[in-house]
Amino acid sequence: MATKTISPMTNKVIYDTISELVGEDTLPIVKFLRNRKNISEFKIAENTKMEVNTTRNILYRLHDHNIVTYNRKKDRVKGWYISYWTFNVKRIKQLTVQIKDEKIRKLKDKLGKEEANKNSYFLCPNICTRLDFDQATEFGFKCPECGSLLNQQDNTKTIDNLRTRIDQLEKGKE
Numbered sequence: 001m002a003t004k005t006i007s008p009m010t011n012k013v014i015y016d017t018i019s020e021l022v023g024e025d026t027l028p029i030v031k032f033l034r035n036r037k038n039i040s041e042f043k044i045a046e047n048t049k050m051e052v053n054t055t056r057n058i059l060y061r062l063h064d065h066n067i068v069t070y071n072r073k074k075d076r077v078k079g080w081y082i083s084y085w086t087f088n089v090k091r092i093k094q095l096t097v098q099i100k101d102e103k104i105r106k107l108k109d110k111l112g113k114e115e116a117n118k119n120s121y122f123l124c125p126n127i128c129t130r131l132d133f134d135q136a137t138e139f140g141f142k143c144p145e146c147g148s149l150l151n152q153q154d155n156t157k158t159i160d161n162l163r164t165r166i167d168q169l170e171k172g173k174e
Contacts, residue, residue, distance in 0.1 A: 009092060017096045021065060026058050030087065033068065038084040059085055066091045104169050111162040114155050122150035 045055035128145035
């Protein structure tokens with residue numbers, strides 16, 4: 001297996017990865033936790049101007065992917081447990097590679113299907129649907145949405161586009 005090179009972790013790469021994986025609503029917390037360690041959930045909520053319950057929910061979603069880690073300590077006065085959170089930048093590097101590999105795998109699957117069915121796709125002129133030969137036969141070569149007669153599609157450009165996207169991802173340009 002070839003060694004994978006990981007591009008430098010810019011803020012854009014970090015935030016794009018987290019946004020894609022866990023959601024854009026997590027970014028204020030991630031931005032606050034960057035380069036900080038062991039910050040209480042109450043301090044995080046206060047600084048991000050979110051409710052504590054919302055903050056906890058987001059922290060647990062991030063924790064599900066090991067993007068953040070935490071330690072729990074018991075407050076001696078109140079007897080409550082307080083969690084202290086830390087951003088795990090090393091995990092982002094792994095997730096970035098995993099997401100990229102998954103995109104490449106899906107694109108290669110789609111490319112394989114497109115190549116196996118070259119010129120066997122049928123497209124509605126109103127762009128309601130795109131069907132393979134078997135599906136088009138089932139519907140009598142008429143669009144199941146609007147009833148228009150389906151046109152055979154030359155999928156050469158689709159195949160070329162998929163190859164280009166795969167190549168860009170494999171070379172780290174996307």
